[in-house]
Amino acid sequence: MDESTITVPTADGIELQVYRFAPQGRPRAVVQVQHGLGEHAGRYRRFAGALAGAGYLVYAPDARGSGRTAQGRYGQWGPDSWLGWIDDVDRVRQRIREDEPDLPLALFGHSLGSFATQQYLLDHSADVDAVVLSGTAEAGSISGMLDSPEPADLSAFNAGFEQRTGFEWLSRDEAEVDRYVADEGCGFESEAFRGMGTLAAAADPERLRELRPDLPILLVSGDADPLADGGRAIEVVGERYREAGLTDVTVTIYPEARHELLNETNRDEVTAEILAFLDRTVGSGR
Template identity: 65%
Template sequence: MRESTITFDSVDGLKIQTYLWEPEGEPRAVVQLQHGLGEHAGRYRRFGEALTDAGFVVYAPDARGSGRTAGGAYGHWGRDGWPGWVEDLNQLNRRIRADRRGLPVALIGHSMGSFASQQYLLNHSAEVDAVVLIGTTEVSGLADMLSGPADLSAFNAGFEHRTGFEWLTRDEAEVDKYCADPECGFETQPFEGIQTLKRAADPDELAKIRADLPVLIVSGDADPIADRGAAPELVGRRYRDAGLTDVEVVIYPEARHELLNETNRDEVTERILGFLARVLG
């Protein structure tokens, strides 16, 4: 895997730092990879290597308020707040389609990145050829919770309390890496404009998504935002009710929030790669 960095401009003046991970040969397709809250794109190198080994070129931004983009001001979301986070997906997608004309584009979002992806699709489903939502949930009730400062450690209720972040994965080494990373686990400012996320649960809005868009949803039934798998199943059902004809939902028993860092991560990765191979050719 060859790694470099590009930047793109947000509409409110931020420079979004983005990893570019390229395969050795000509790419077969593009993956636009959006990380979650309280982390950064550098944590996805292992997944990036699996994608590039399979022939994909990967664009993985450090979202606003995160990683290198934050410049140390972690959890500060810029002038446009949550709508800006969603619009950043659109700005990067435009860059990708200009850079990689003719290649299909898959959007993969984890956690907060999956929520942004759900909202992005309402107006931009024509710009992507496949979608994977990892560690996602139904978002209508989530917007109210995220209107205030987000304390991620609150999700650890019901798990062992060795570090307070056991809800992320059963793999203790991965939890320790997260806790030792100064760019992870930070408290955040409230998301201005987060109420717009509720649009992604509105049937009239979901009806705007093109019916032939393939969607894969993967979650663990021990993920505290998944309601034992019921919440991602609801997301899938809403897409089907909106007319989408190719929607898969896969729930992994006992798996927690970060499926790409879970003890069964190889199984999850292979499932995602198989989906991309099927729908992108």
């Protein structure tokens, strides 16, 4: 796998730092990875290695206020705040299309990246060829939780789990939790989002019916993820897409798995399912 970095400018003057992980030989397709809140794209290097090993080219931006893009100012979302997050997804996608105009494109979003993806699809379902949502939930309830003048408090998610670090809700793998805690680019406090109320549109049946019906979507979650409500919140999202007319929607719930499936004890199983989905959709030459 060949790793490099490119930059993509945002509408409000931020330079997104984007990892590019390339396979040997001509790629089968491109996977755009959108990470979650309080983390960065460098944490997806292992996943990118698996994708590149299977012939996929990966673009993984450090989102605004995160990773190298933040330049030490973690959790500062910039003038465009949440709507900037959504627009940034498209700016990275446009750069991918400039670099690789002939390759199919899959969008992978985890946690906050999955909510940005849900909202992004309302206006851009024709611009991507497949979607994977990880650690996601029903957009209406999340919008209400995050649309607050106060920064999001994620500590409540650890209720019901062991309290060794306060981040046990992320994974059953203690070594992965310890890496998260030791990483200065993770778990940081952030300013409140502005414009987060617009995310509620991603739960609107009328808006969802505007999505193109042949867009393949895979939703993966652990039933012990506090966002998933035992898996019920994920089933709701999947059913809404089906009711909107989408014909290729798959929901997989992993028993006892927590929020970060790619860092869970069963991560190889999860990665294998995602690869099988990509092989069936964008990797098939479609």
